[in-house]
Amino acid sequence: MTRLLSFSVKNIKRKPTRTAILVFAIGLLVSALVFSLSFVQRVNGSIRKASERLGADLIVVPTGARGATEEILLENKTKSFYMDRSIMDRVAAINGVAAVTEQVYLVTLATLCCSVPEAMVVAYNQDTDFIVGPWLIEKLKRKLKKGEAVAGSESSFNIRLGLVDVDSKLFGSMFKIVGTMDKTGTGLDNAVFITTDNLNDIIKSGKVTVKPGQISLVFVKVNPGVNPATVAAEVENTIIDADAMARKDIGKNIIATLKDMSRIFTMTIILAAIMSFFLVWAIFTAIANERAKEVGIMRSIGAKESHIMNLYLAEVVVIGVLGSVLGILFGSFLSVVLAKGFTIVKQLSTDLSMTERSLIALASFVGGMLICVLGALGPIQRLKKLEPLTVIKAE
Amino acid sequence: MGQIVLTNVSKEYAVGSESLAAVRGASADIAKGEFVSIVGHSGSGKTTLLSLIGGMVNPTQGNILFNGENIYTWTSDQLSEYRCEKIGFMFQSASLLPILTAKENLLLPVAFRSVQPSNGMDARAEELLRAVGLGDKINAYPAQLSGGQQRRVAIARAFMNGPELILADEPTGDLDEETEAEMMDFFLRMNEQQGTTFMMVTHNTDLAARAKTRLRMHQGVLAKA
Numbered sequence A: 001m002t003r004l005l006s007f008s009v010k011n012i013k014r015k016p017t018r019t020a021i022l023v024f025a026i027g028l029l030v031s032a033l034v035f036s037l038s039f040v041q042r043v044n045g046s047i048r049k050a051s052e053r054l055g056a057d058l059i060v061v062p063t064g065a066r067g068a069t070e071e072i073l074l075e076n077k078t079k080s081f082y083m084d085r086s087i088m089d090r091v092a093a094i095n096g097v098a099a100v101t102e103q104v105y106l107v108t109l110a111t112l113c114c115s116v117p118e119a120m121v122v123a124y125n126q127d128t129d130f131i132v133g134p135w136l137i138e139k140l141k142r143k144l145k146k147g148e149a150v151a152g153s154e155s156s157f158n159i160r161l162g163l164v165d166v167d168s169k170l171f172g173s174m175f176k177i178v179g180t181m182d183k184t185g186t187g188l189d190n191a192v193f194i195t196t197d198n199l200n201d202i203i204k205s206g207k208v209t210v211k212p213g214q215i216s217l218v219f220v221k222v223n224p225g226v227n228p229a230t231v232a233a234e235v236e237n238t239i240i241d242a243d244a245m246a247r248k249d250i251g252k253n254i255i256a257t258l259k260d261m262s263r264i265f266t267m268t269i270i271l272a273a274i275m276s277f278f279l280v281w282a283i284f285t286a287i288a289n290e291r292a293k294e295v296g297i298m299r300s301i302g303a304k305e306s307h308i309m310n311l312y313l314a315e316v317v318v319i320g321v322l323g324s325v326l327g328i329l330f331g332s333f334l335s336v337v338l339a340k341g342f343t344i345v346k347q348l349s350t351d352l353s354m355t356e357r358s359l360i361a362l363a364s365f366v367g368g369m370l371i372c373v374l375g376a377l378g379p380i381q382r383l384k385k386l387e388p389l390t391v392i393k394a395e
Numbered sequence B: 001m002g003q004i005v006l007t008n009v010s011k012e013y014a015v016g017s018e019s020l021a022a023v024r025g026a027s028a029d030i031a032k033g034e035f036v037s038i039v040g041h042s043g044s045g046k047t048t049l050l051s052l053i054g055g056m057v058n059p060t061q062g063n064i065l066f067n068g069e070n071i072y073t074w075t076s077d078q079l080s081e082y083r084c085e086k087i088g089f090m091f092q093s094a095s096l097l098p099i100l101t102a103k104e105n106l107l108l109p110v111a112f113r114s115v116q117p118s119n120g121m122d123a124r125a126e127e128l129l130r131a132v133g134l135g136d137k138i139n140a141y142p143a144q145l146s147g148g149q150q151r152r153v154a155i156a157r158a159f160m161n162g163p164e165l166i167l168a169d170e171p172t173g174d175l176d177e178e179t180e181a182e183m184m185d186f187f188l189r190m191n192e193q194q195g196t197t198f199m200m201v202t203h204n205t206d207l208a209a210r211a212k213t214r215l216r217m218h219q220g221v222l223a224k225a
């Protein structure tokens, strides 16, 4: 068998250009697989993780601000929107609601107000909060005081300064950055957090659009056994000024967009797979024609059909392995480098784990090998069925 | 009963709508260790006859027994094993694989054996190549060999698996007289020392005369010469 294998390797080296084209084609197919699987997996995974980390069953936002909320939570865009504080009290009164807490989102504008580039500032209510606190526990181990701020793990305050306990000017007031947040996997990793005690001073400065008595959104926890969707429906029915979304619905819009993208990816991959299949088929048909006489000779001197099969399958497998490995390397490179060109990916906060990457590589490898073997199977089948006599007659 | 027994073997080829009888009612009984020469005009059916015995063409009619077994009742794999381990075929035309060296060409039939011999095959290949006068061409590729040298590699290859029967189709066709005589000596030596049965097609009447049993094909009919 080792002898036959070395014969396969010699066969592969016969036409280096043709082998290279085949390896390249399989490589392209596999890299496309790796890239699109990584892309879809990464976006999907980020959304799932972000909503898991959120710690609320329901989010109530001003009517029409759902999209903006998702952009803040999942894509770390800077957005602001406001509604009246009384909405929170009405939500709290709904049956099945266990706890509510509000957040106010402010957007810094570099030149106007603050000493940092455009960023989100999140004011949260420390008395009722159940969202931000858990992210802070490890880092700070105490409550925030007025005039203090905490930077998200990815925020420009953090990145720019690289250290804490630095004064920063926000909307005309000086804040002492006393710590950084754990990484949450949500878009809020790029924000700066202050408490709602500071809001009065900030509003007085006139540098923000929020008015007294306004909040951006309300996070809601429901009682055990209560279906968040029911509460969400109740909120939407009774409070015209507010929209509600259950946690599992967060990212629905993005996932819908993603589904369309996945469909495009899938179609591209199917087309690429069909083309690769036919390329393998065409090349192995040519190989079968070229080597018909050799196969006849081998059959005449005692090769079984299985020997011919193994000989040529080994050739396909070597080509498939080469192509798939190259494809995995190139595809991983693309998914790291090229992905930066996609806004949606650039703004995601979580990356793929090693296990996820390995699984994607494995799946792509199997895909590449399958196309290779299936494409070559027909021509090889025909080759192994050749009558041994053919050779004796062929001069 | 002999090693090879042909009973009324015929082979017809379909040519268009007509059928052409390449071998007509051939019968023969060849004992183990016999040296048989076959002569006959071009197109008389010699190659067809050897192919039939080698299990490469199905007869239209008749039986071919090898050691008492009807070879055309065998499966494809059994026929392959028969070609691999029981017989050595020397083809009329060049039959080496171009991407393998002389020695690798000799080792190829070994790779097809159902049970791989443990070792010593490399040495055997080299020894056989030396026996046909190609000791200095062991690692040469067919393209680097003359026609006669290629022919001798194919001769050596036929002996690689220690066959019981050699089917040789004009094995010395493009050799000079001296080399041809050497090859014939080699065949006779193998025939005597190993007891290998030979069926050799040749146009050379001198060579044919050196065989113990002499047959002649004429328009598909096999007869004593």
Ligand SMILES: Nc1ncnc2c1ncn2[C@@H]1O[C@H](COP(=O)(O)OP(=O)(O)OP(=O)(O)O)[C@@H](O)[C@H]1O
Binding pocket: A393, B013, B014, B015, B020, B021, B022, B040, B041, B042, B043, B044, B045, B046, B047, B048, B049, B092
């Ligand atoms: N595959 C085939 N299809 C049709 N006819 C064939 C085929 N093979 C051989 N024949 C015919 O069978 C007859 C015998 O052919 P064969 O090759 O056995 O002759 P031969 O005695 O070996 O001739 P030569 O000495 O020229 O090699 C010829 O008339 C040939 O045309």
Ligand SMILES: [Mg+2]
Binding pocket: B046, B047, B048, B092, B169
């Ligand atoms: Mg002939």
